[in-house]
Amino acid sequence: MPKTAVTRITHSCHLIEIGGKTFLTDPWFSTRPGYYQGEPIALAVADLPKLDGVLISHEHYDHCDLQAFAAYRDRSVPLFVAETVVPLARKHGFTNVTALAPWQQAELGGVTITATPAKHGVYEVTFVLRAGSDAVYFAGDTMLIPELSEIPKRLGHISLALLPTNGLHIRPANNMQVVMNADEAAELTAVLKPELAVPHHYAFTKGFLGDRLITDSDKNPLRFQDATHDLAPETSVRIVNPGTRIEL
Amino acid sequence: MTTATHTVDLAGIGSIEVSVAEYGPGSGQPFLLLHGGAGPQSVTGFAEKFADAHQVRVLAPTHPGFGGTARPEALSSIADLAALYQALLDRLDLNDVTVIGNSIGGWITAEIALLASPRVSGIVLIDAVGIEVPGHPVADFFSLTMDQVFQLSFHDPAPFRIDPSTLPPAAQAVAAGNRAAIAAYAGASMTDPALAKRLGTLEIPTLVLWGESDGIVDLNYGRAYAKAIPMARFQVLTDTGHSPQLETPGQVVHAIWDSAETDFSAFVH
Numbered sequence: 336m337p338k339t340a341v342t343r344i345t346h347s348c349h350l351i352e353i354g355g356k357t358f359l360t361d362p363w364f365s366t367r368p369g370y371y372q373g374e375p376i377a378l379a380v381a382d383l384p385k386l387d388g389v390l391i392s393h394e395h396y397d398h399c400d401l402q403a404f405a406a407y408r409d410r411s412v413p414l415f416v417a418e419t420v421v422p423l424a425r426k427h428g429f430t431n432v433t434a435l436a437p438w439q440q441a442e443l444g445g446v447t448i449t450a451t452p453a454k455h456g457v458y459e460v461t462f463v464l465r466a467g468s469d470a471v472y473f474a475g476d477t478m479l480i481p482e483l484s485e486i487p488k489r490l491g492h493i494s495l496a497l498l499p500t501n502g503l504h505i506r507p508a509n510n511m512q513v514v515m516n517a518d519e520a521a522e523l524t525a526v527l528k529p530e531l532a533v534p535h536h537y538a539f540t541k542g543f544l545g546d547r548l549i550t551d552s553d554k555n556p557l558r559f560q561d562a563t564h565d566l567a568p569e570t571s572v573r574i575v576n577p578g579t580r581i582e583l
Numbered sequence: 584m585t586t587a588t589h590t591v592d593l594a595g596i597g598s599i600e601v602s603v604a605e606y607g608p609g610s611g612q613p614f615l616l617l618h619g620g621a622g623p624q625s626v627t628g629f630a631e632k633f634a635d636a637h638q639v640r641v642l643a644p645t646h647p648g649f650g651g652t653a654r655p656e657a658l659s660s661i662a663d664l665a666a667l668y669q670a671l672l673d674r675l676d677l678n679d680v681t682v683i684g685n686s687i688g689g690w691i692t693a694e695i696a697l698l699a700s701p702r703v704s705g706i707v708l709i710d711a712v713g714i715e716v717p718g719h720p721v722a723d724f725f726s727l728t729m730d731q732v733f734q735l736s737f738h739d740p741a742p743f744r745i746d747p748s749t750l751p752p753a754a755q756a757v758a759a760g761n762r763a764a765i766a767a768y769a770g771a772s773m774t775d776p777a778l779a780k781r782l783g784t785l786e787i788p789t790l791v792l793w794g795e796s797d798g799i800v801d802l803n804y805g806r807a808y809a810k811a812i813p814m815a816r817f818q819v820l821t822d823t824g825h826s827p828q829l830e831t832p833g834q835v836v837h838a839i840w841d842s843a844e845t846d847f848s849a850f851v852h
Contacts (some may be wrong), residue, residue, distance in 0.1 A: 368700065506843075
């Protein structure tokens with residue numbers, strides 16, 4: 336059985352190897368005014384390995400940079416996406432696009448892809464990839480919602496969880512929270528009970544002024560590590576620099 | 584403070600020399616500070632104060648033609664200056680730059696934002712000109728006496744008022760050069776009828792600061808400027824006229840640095 340492994344590229348963009356297949360999550364390969372990874376982009380689009388599938392949680396630019404990802408060598412690569420991403424994907428020339436609503440599934444070469452619930456500023460889904468006894472949960476930038484506690488009941492044991500932790504608030508929208516914070520991510524970890532949890536989506540910055548005027552977020556992933564130590568002590572937390580491959 | 588002259592090549596215009604005064608540590612958070620028609624000396628005190636207060640890096644170029652510098656004839660619009668400064672940021676390889684501009688410098692700042700370079704992460708418009716607002720015209724600078732300009736430019740003009748006729752000939756020549764540069768870049772109206780609509784496409788974090796006593800472009804003009812830019816935050820500066828960085832620099836530093844703590848709802852209406 337091939338090893339399950341994850342390579343963080345940047346932000347919520349990862350390469351997930353599971354069941355001998357390689358998936359890309361939430362592609363983000365460029366920058367725009369007011370949108371910065373806050374950490375390196377470990378791989379350029381041209382340097383990506385052959386992908387068997389791509390997961391896209393929602394249409395926000397920092398999760399769905401299809402303008403840059405359209406340079407990928409094969410636009411017939413299967414995309415599994417939130418339904419709101421479908422028109423954007425087709426517009427950028429991707430021909431094999433499948434919308435998955437929460438709890439809908441697709442199969443790809445022995446890997447089961449299940450969309451799971453999410454809540455964000457716009458419609459979003461999260462995903463579980465399963466091959467045999469290994470399962471990876473990928474959450475782009477959801478809030479913690481009760482429906483997520485259904486995941487282990489419906490889909491079984493999760494081995495590895497990739498979770499946002501920055502508790503992003505939007506200041507002009509009455510300081511509305513749109514992403515789970517470190518404590519909430521640790522709560523979800525306690526529900527999912529994975530062997531390994533990897534935080535992401537914490538280095539993001541809107542720049543000097545944007546972080547003051549538009550967004551408010553926690554850029555310290557150690558808070559998630561500490562909170563998980565308290566709430567889910569059986570789970571190991573790895574804070575992973577972009578470009579580092581970790582195996583289950 | 585150090586000053587360096589950079590040579591920047593601009594397509595269609597050629598090689599341009601631009602003098603840039605730099606304040607604060609080279610490793611500091613970068614700010615590009617653009618002066619208005621009052622000339623480069625109108626931002627030097629603020630640049631020093633801001634750099635000293637927060638150990639930030641402030642780059643303050645002299646727009647070619649101002650301060651006794653040469654202006655290539657082909658460099659003749661606000662958009663040209665925006666292209667010049669974007670090329671300068673590329674040359675200096677600066678990232679997460681906040682561009683701050685006063686008056687005409689604010690208009691240049693707005694045009695830089697429209698170029699959408701990822702190097703520029705935010706803009707601060709301070710009593711900027713450039714848009715047309717029905718019923719709130721930009722004061723007709725070229726028809727005003729200098730005394731009237733001082734009267735309209737400051738909440739309290741007394742500390743700033745000078746008699747231009749008492750200036751030495753060299754300073755009078757610089758002032759005449761500044762005036763010619765304003766005319767060349769901004770025209771007599773100091774507006775672009777299409778600018779306000781174009782600003783509606785911006786997605787960049789924007790802070791609009793306005794002196795409550797500004798007689799060159801009034802408070803409602805400022806509100807219209809902020810309204811033209813999606814998500815822009817508007818803040819009034821008290822006891823302040825058209826050149827806040829000269830008259831109340833502490834308020835400007837506070838407004839920018841501590842903007843996360845500001846309750847903007849009080850300034851919108």
